[in-house]
Structure formats: structure tokens, C-alpha cells
Amino acid sequence: MYGYSIFMNRDLNEKDYLYIDKMTNHGFKGIFTSMHIPEDEASLYKKRLIDLGTAAKKNHLKLMVDISGQALEKAGCSIDRVEELQELGVTGLRMDYHISNETIAQVSQKMTVSLNASTIRQEDIDELKEYKANFNQLEAWHNYYPRPETGLSRESFLRKNEFLKRNSFKVMAFIPGDDSLRHPLYEGLPTLEAHRYQHPLSSLLDMESLNIDHIYVGDGGLKARTAWQINQYLQEGELVLQATQATNDFAKVLGEHENRQDDARDVIRSAQARFNEISEINPENTIERKKGSITIDNCEYGRYMGEIQITKRNLPADKKVNVVGNIIKEDLELISFIGPGQKFKIEKEKNND
Numbered sequence: 054m055y056g057y058s059i060f061m062n063r064d065l066n067e068k069d070y071l072y073i074d075k076m077t078n079h080g081f082k083g084i085f086t087s088m089h090i091p092e093d094e095a096s097l098y099k100k101r102l103i104d105l106g107t108a109a110k111k112n113h114l115k116l117m118v119d120i121s122g123q124a125l126e127k128a129g130c131s132i133d134r135v136e137e138l139q140e141l142g143v144t145g146l147r148m149d150y151h152i153s154n155e156t157i158a159q160v161s162q163k164m165t166v167s168l169n170a171s172t173i174r175q176e177d178i179d180e181l182k183e184y185k186a187n188f189n190q191l192e193a194w195h196n197y198y199p200r201p202e203t204g205l206s207r208e209s210f211l212r213k214n215e216f217l218k219r220n221s222f223k224v225m226a227f228i229p230g231d232d233s234l235r236h237p238l239y240e241g242l243p244t245l246e247a248h249r250y251q252h253p254l255s256s257l258l259d260m261e262s263l264n265i266d267h268i269y270v271g272d273g274g275l276k277a278r279t280a281w282q283i284n285q286y287l288q289e290g291e292l293v294l295q296a297t298q299a300t301n302d303f304a305k306v307l308g309e310h311e312n313r314q315d316d317a318r319d320v321i322r323s324a325q326a327r328f329n330e331i332s333e334i335n336p337e338n339t340i341e342r343k344k345g346s347i348t349i350d351n352c353e354y355g356r357y358m359g360e361i362q363i364t365k366r367n368l369p370a371d372k373k374v375n376v377v378g379n380i381i382k383e384d385l386e387l388i389s390f391i392g393p394g395q396k397f398k399i400e401k402e403k404n405n406d
Contacts, residue, residue: 055257055287056083056115056269058227058242060235061101065108072274073108079280080287083115085147085269088124098128106142117167117194119147132156135163147194157191158184167194170217170224171205178220193217197227197242197271199235204246211263223266228256230272231279242271254282254292255386278403282387291396292387294363295403296347296378300338303378305331306347306361309398316393319365320348326361334358338376342368345380345388347399363388 057076109116145165158181160166170193198204214224229241241249248256260268285293310323334351342364350360353373391397
């Protein structure tokens with residue numbers, strides 16, 4: 054499942070509601086929010102939680118709330134009365150080490166409980182079993198890390214997830230957004246440090262390759278262009294890449310493509326392009342092919358004339374290959390996820406927010 058974050062450090066406004074509608078239309082099914090932000094006034098949370106819960110119910114979304122006992126009580130709520138939270142639209146609670154395993158087990162009988170993935174030990178699992186926890190409603194959620202250099206390493210992440218999967222937990226992790234970054238650092242909210250400054254879709258695709266069950270955007274927003282790219286992937290299974298023009302033949306590469314099943318090491322090869330009816334292509338702009346170059350084979354390549362490729366790495370100039378365009382810098386990371394049979398689309402660069 055895919056989700057995103059809405060933080061309660063202020064009242065929801067029209068922009069927030071539009072964002073919720075947009076993300077719902079893009080295929081996202083869950084909202085994450087937090088109720089223990091120290092710089093905020095906990096007494097305001099009740100109204101904000103009601104507003105967010107109402108929006109979640111309207112859009113048929115899961116709503117996971119990260120709690121601390123004190124903030125919950127100040128807001129007039131309690132984990133002893135989860136039915137009231139459910140009426141507000143809350144479908145799950147994220148509980149940390151300060152809440153006893155006995156309480157966690159009791160709440161799991163009534164709603165989904167997510168535990169801190171990094172701190173779950175075998176002793177906790179054994180104790181939860183003793184207290185008759187409903188493991189069908191227990192999940193392991195990793196943290197996000199606002200401070201640079203503090204996100205998890207890939208190696209430790211994989212080791213922990215192996216343990217969690219072995220014990221039948223569904224695992225969740227955060228990827229960074231690229232808009233409305235979280236104050237006060239504005240450095241992204243990833244689980245993996247390697248994802249901190251990556252394209253959000255690149256991070257999402259990487260998490261999918263690691264068999265993560267739930268992937269949430271940690272930050273408060275996605276740029277319109279990024280949200281569209283993610284929508285095209287989630288809804289159509291297609292990676293959309295924007296590119297700049299280098300020659301007049303650039304128009305020939307625009308549109309939908311599919312990488313060949315026999316995936317090449319150095320280039321992405323459009324499966325259909327060479328078999329389209331084309332006019333003579335003369336040598337032009339036969340320059341060095343840097344990573345992300347979009348090329349068309351010219352007449353010097355004989356029967357290969359018209360083949361469209363995207364380079365996965367820097368390649369030397371070839372008098373038989375014309376460079377007609379270039380994938381924009383922001384989308385270069387996505388190239389590595391175009392595997393055998395993957396659909397992709399090349400669009401001319403737009404001015405996007």
C-alpha cells in the first residue's frame with residue numbers, strides 16, 4: 054500500500070484538502086500523521102484530528118496516527134478508548150517503546166497497531182504472544198530521519214526486515230517528498246539515508262524491489278510533476294521521463310516505448326521503434342553519448358537504422374548513432390529501473406513546479 058504524510062502542526066486548509074483528493078486519485082490509500090511534535094500545542098490536536106479523520110473517511114483512506122500517551126490525553130483521547138478514535142476515522146496507532154506490550158496486545162484486538170521496526174526484539178514478540186496479541190493487526194513501521202546522515206544503511210535495513218518478515222510482520226518504510234519539506238531542517242524524511250535527495254519515484258521503486266509492504270511519503274508534499282510520474286507508474290505501470298531536444302529528429306522519440314525483454318547492459322532499447330516505417334536518417338550530432346542520451350541509429354547502421362535507445366552509462370561517440378535528445382537531470386535516476394519489458398514514455402521537458 055502507498056501512503057503519504059499530513060502533519061498536524063497547524064489547522065488543515067484548502068490546499069491540504071486538495072492534496073488529499075489529488076493523492077487519492079493518484080492511487081495512494083493511506084495517511085500518516087503524528088501526535089507528539091514537541092513544538093506544537095497538544096490541546097489543538099483534537100479538532101485537527103477530527104478534520105483529518107473526516108477527510109480520510111470521505112476518501113476511504115487508512116489513517117495511522119503516531120502517538121505519545123501524554124499528547125493523546127491532552128487531546129482528550131486515550132488508548133483505553135480506541136472506539137472513540139475509530140469513530141474519528143483513525144484506523145491504526147503507531148506505538149513506541151514507552152507503551153507496554155500488554156497494552157499493545159490489547160489494542161491489537163481492536164485495530165491495527167504499528168510498532169517501531171528498528172526496536173522490535175524477539176523478547177517483545179514472545180511477550181506479545183503471551184498477551185494474546187492479534188498478529189494479523191500488528192505491523193512493523195520504520196522511522197523517518199529528518200537529520201542528514203542519520204538515516205538507516207541499506208545493510209542494516211535489510212537485516213532487520215529479514216527478521217521481521219520471518220516473524221510474519223508487514224513492513225513499512227518512508228521515502229522523501231520533494232515539496233513542503235518538514236521544518237525545521239527541510240532535508241527530507243527518508244528511512245534510508247541513500248534516499249534523502251533522490252527522486253521520490255526512484256526511492257519508491259527501490260523500496261518495491263526490497264519487498265516493502267507499505268511505502269509512505271515522509272514529507273508533506275510532492276511536486277505536481279512528481280505526483281503525475283508516480284500516478285503513471287501506479288496506475289499504468291509506465292515510467293515517464295522528460296527530455297530536452299538536441300536535433301529535429303527529437304520528435305521521433307517522443308511517446309510510449311517498451312524496453313526489450315533481452316535487456317542490454319549499456320542501453321535501453323525501444324522494442325518497437327526499429328520496425329516503424331521511417332524515412333532515411335542521415336548522420337547528425339554523432340557526439341559522445343553521456344548517460345541519459347536519447348539516440349537514433351542513422352543510415353550508417355544499415356538494417357538497425359531507426360533504433361531508439363537511451364544510454365545507461367557514458368558511451369563514446371559513434372558515427373552511426375545520432376544523439377537527438379537528453380533525459381533531464383531530475384529523471385536520470387529512473388533509467389536504472391527500466392528493466393526487461395518495462396513500459397516508458399519520453400516527453401518534452403515542461404516547466405513544472
